[in-house]
Amino acid sequence: MSKIMKIHPMDTVAVALDTLLPGEILQLDGEIRVRDTIKKGHKVALKPIRAGEEVLKYGYPIGRASCDIVPGTWVHTHNLRTGLEGLLDYEYRPCFEETEPAGEFTETFDGFMREDGQVGIRNDIWIINTVGCVNKLAETLARKANALFGERNTDGIYAFPHPHGCSQLGEDHRNTQRILKGLVHHPNAGGVLVLGLGCENNNIEEFKKILGSYNEDRVKFLNSQDVNDEVEEGLKLLGHLVEYAEGFERRPVPVSKLKVGLKCGGSDAFSGITANPLVGAFSDMLTLRGGTAVLTEVPEMFGAETILMNRCISREVFQKTVDMINNFKKYFMRYGQPIYENPSLGNKEGGITTLEEKSLGCIQKGGTGVVVDVLEYGAQAVKQGLNLLNGPGNDMVSVTALAAAGVHLVLFTTGRGTPMGGPVPTVKIATNNDLAERKKNWIDFNAGVLLEGKDLNVLKQELFEYVLDVASGRRKTQNEINDYREITIFKDGVTL
Numbered sequence: 093m094s095k096i097m098k099i100h101p102m103d104t105v106a107v108a109l110d111t112l113l114p115g116e117i118l119q120l121d122g123e124i125r126v127r128d129t130i131k132k133g134h135k136v137a138l139k140p141i142r143a144g145e146e147v148l149k150y151g152y153p154i155g156r157a158s159c160d161i162v163p164g165t166w167v168h169t170h171n172l173r174t175g176l177e178g179l180l181d182y183e184y185r186p187c188f189e190e191t192e193p194a195g196e197f198t199e200t201f202d203g204f205m206r207e208d209g210q211v212g213i214r215n216d217i218w219i220i221n222t223v224g225c226v227n228k229l230a231e232t233l234a235r236k237a238n239a240l241f242g243e244r245n246t247d248g249i250y251a252f253p254h255p256h257g258c259s260q261l262g263e264d265h266r267n268t269q270r271i272l273k274g275l276v277h278h279p280n281a282g283g284v285l286v287l288g289l290g291c292e293n294n295n296i297e298e299f300k301k302i303l304g305s306y307n308e309d310r311v312k313f314l315n316s317q318d319v320n321d322e323v324e325e326g327l328k329l330l331g332h333l334v335e336y337a338e339g340f341e342r343r344p345v346p347v348s349k350l351k352v353g354l355k356c357g358g359s360d361a362f363s364g365i366t367a368n369p370l371v372g373a374f375s376d377m378l379t380l381r382g383g384t385a386v387l388t389e390v391p392e393m394f395g396a397e398t399i400l401m402n403r404c405i406s407r408e409v410f411q412k413t414v415d416m417i418n419n420f421k422k423y424f425m426r427y428g429q430p431i432y433e434n435p436s437l438g439n440k441e442g443g444i445t446t447l448e449e450k451s452l453g454c455i456q457k458g459g460t461g462v463v464v465d466v467l468e469y470g471a472q473a474v475k476q477g478l479n480l481l482n483g484p485g486n487d488m489v490s491v492t493a494l495a496a497a498g499v500h501l502v503l504f505t506t507g508r509g510t511p512m513g514g515p516v517p518t519v520k521i522a523t524n525n526d527l528a529e530r531k532k533n534w535i536d537f538n539a540g541v542l543l544e545g546k547d548l549n550v551l552k553q554e555l556f557e558y559v560l561d562v563a564s565g566r567r568k569t570q571n572e573i574n575d576y577r578e579i580t581i582f583k584d585g586v587t588l
Contacts, residue, residue, distance in 0.1 A: 096120060096136060097543075099365060100151035105135040105167050107361055107443070109543060112136060118164070128166040133361035133443035133507075135167040147172055150364065152396070154449035167445070174446045176395050176432045179418050184410040187402040188462045197381040201350060202342040202564040204282065207307060211349045212279035213500045213563040215340055217249040217333050218515070219285045220275050222299050223257030223292035226316055230287050233326040237334075240327065245338045246282060247565075249330060252515055252579040258292035264585025269294055269302045270470025271581050274496025276303060276311060277472070280516055282337030283310050285329055290317030309336045342565060348382030350563060351473060353494030353502040353516075354457040355388065357487040360442030360507025362523040364453020367505035367539035371521065372459035373552040374503065374559070379461045379477050386473050386499050387458040388481040388490045390420040394432060395448035396455045400480065404463045412466035416482050423584070438508050457505065469582060472498045487512060488580035495579070501562060501569075509534050513571020515579060517562055520570060521555075536569050 096106040096118055106120060112130040117123055120138065130136050135149070141161040146153040156175045161167060204212040217237070219230045230251035237249040252275070256268040272294075276284050288296040296313050312329040316322040354371055356363055375385040393400060397417050404410040424431045432447045444450050464477035470493070473479045483493040487504075491514035494502055501516050507523040509531045521537045522528035528538035537558055542548060561567040571577065 094120070097365065098138065099149060102148050102151045104137065104139050104141055104148045106138055107365065108132055108134050108136055125164045127162065127164040130166045131443070135361075135443065135445070137161045137163050137165045137167050139163055146175065149449060150452045152448070152452055154452065155446040168443075169440060169445055172445050174395075174432045174448060176448060178431070179421055182398065182401055182410075182414050184404070184407055185402050186404070188405075188460075197347065199347040199381065199560065200344040201347060201560045203345045203349065204279070204340040204342060205345065206279050206340070207310075210279035210498075211345050211500075212282065212340075213350075213517070213565070214247045214280040215245075215282040215337050216247045216280055217283045217285070217330060217337060218275065218278070218281040219249070219251040219287055219330075220272055221252070221254065221257065222272065222286060222288040222294045222296060224253065224255040225258070225289045225292065226287050227251075227253035227255075229316060229322060229326070232323060233285070233287070233330065236323065237327055237330040241331065241334045244334050246334055249334075250515070250577055252577065254579055254581050256581050256583065257294040259588040260293060260583075261586050261588070264583060265293060266302075267470055267584075268581050269299060271492060271496045271579075272299065273303050274470060274472055274498065275515060275579070276306070278495065278498060278515070280500060282340055283333030284312070285326065285333060286311060286313045287326065288313070288315045290315045346382070347378070347560070348476065350378065350559075351384040351386065351499045352378060352559070353386045353388070353491070353497070353499035355487070355490055355494065355502050356392075356454055356457060356505040358506040358508035358510050359439055359444060359450065359453065360523055361444055362540070362543065363444075363505055363507050364449075364456055365523075366542040367507075367521045367523040368453050368456040370539045370542065370548065370551055370555060371457040371503050371505055373548060374459075374555050375457065375478065376459035376461055377552060377556050379459070382476050384473055384476050384479065384499075385458065385461070386467070386479045386481050386494055386497055387455070388483045388494060389454060389485040390416060390482060391424075392447075392451050392454040392485045393417065394421070394451055395446075396451035400455060400458065400463055403461070403478075405477075409463055409466060413463065413480060416466055416480065420482070420484075442507050457503070467497060469493060470496060472496075484582065486580070488514075488578055489582050491518060492579040492581060501559070503559070505539070506535075511571070511574065511576055512578060513569070513574070513576040515577055517569040518571045519559070519562060533574065534570055
């Protein structure tokens with residue numbers, strides 16, 4: 093097997109599939125003598141690249157050479173720099189094909205039909221705090237309620253601590269309310285206890301104004317300051333919610349009802365070669381069947397945003413995408429931070445050099461589908477097809493935003509691994525065999541087999557069937573097995 097991979101015919105670099113040593117001869121479009129020790133996942137130059145010339149990977153520029161580079165040389169931060177700078181003007185150049193209608197597909201999963209027409213893939217009871225002051229109370233209630241009601245017909249009772257809900261102002265405060273609203277309305281929760289303190293900015297009466305209509309049997313409220321024994325009262329309310337949720341049973345529903353979030357974290361150089369393209373192929377399968385895919389991590393679209401913009405279904409959606417991109421750049425600029433210094437130390441250790449390189453790998457999770465809508469942070473996905481969601485790249489913040497947008501589960505690709513999980517099942521997909529083998533208690537699915545010649549079309553069908561099993565309750569994800577469930581809410585404002 094070749095020790096390097098050239099991803100696109102136009103590329104001027106290839107990816108090392110194993111460590112390369114000085115003096116080795118590589119056979120690819122002629123002989124190339126390796127000049128440096130190049131670690132697995134890192135880039136090797138395939139041709140002479142002059143200082144200032146664009147370096148190509150995935151068929152697109154990933155930056156410019158900061159000095160002359162000769163073939164066989166290691167290409168990384170010492171000789172490659174970003175080619176991006178500042179705000180950009182964009183022109184709408186639609187480039188997409190109309191997809192086939194979804195009516196000919198018959199796949200189903202077993203879900204819980206809710207009274208409002210939504211479908212859940214779990215029958216959880218969630219405790220959603222209005223404020224961080226009751227975090228420990230929420231955790232105590234969840235622990236005691238699981239001990240009392242654990243044998244009943246639900247998937248468990250869970251609390252999601254967070255530090256917000258008071259001492260926030262303006263848009264920052266509203267962002268917290270929008271995320272909590274999305275979680276309260278999430279169909280994976282058969283019942284919800286909204287737990288407040290009583291004196292917080294986001295007190296229950298104020299939160300109800302944001303929450304909108306709700307089923308009084310499904311959503312209960314408890315102001316801790318208003319009762320003598322908040323634990324006793326909380327357990328009584330949770331008992332009512334468990335009884336209500338037990339009335340739901342799984343039944344077949346069309347796959348068009350499924351909503352899936354797309355996320356990557358701890359990326360390496362193989363993310364854009366294995367796991368992200370695999371998830372993109374899954375996304376295309378899902379949206380072709382009328383389902384919904386939601387792609388977020390706006391800073392990790394920088395440098396590849398025009399690919400998404402030209403797939404927007406209309407000029408209106410294109411303009412919303414432009415605004416989302418430029419407003420996030422302005423957010424960086426308000427704090428005097430460089431817009432394009434995004435790859436983390438772990439990303440760089442794994443072989444990713446520039447934001448363009450990271451972004452070109454990241455957006456592959458969205459497949460080739462038409463972008464049908466752009467969602468503000470805290471908004472819910474209502475249009476079937478590929479949606480873009482405004483949010484940062486931070487793993488927990490973006491997974492929480494995806495859950496609040498209504499996705500039933502998240503496909504999370506990773507090259508370095510992470511144990512974290514969101515409120516919804518979080519499917520970890522390894523980019524390489526080593527990670528999948530070492531961290532079996534974190535990883536749910538291995539895309540690394542693509543490096544060994546496994547056919548993408550075969551593997552995407554396996555992933556599709558795996559996801560339907562998770563959605564139907566026939567499988568639990570590692571974050572569910574480990575009981576790793578967390579939320580983190582984006583904060584950008586004054587704390588009083």
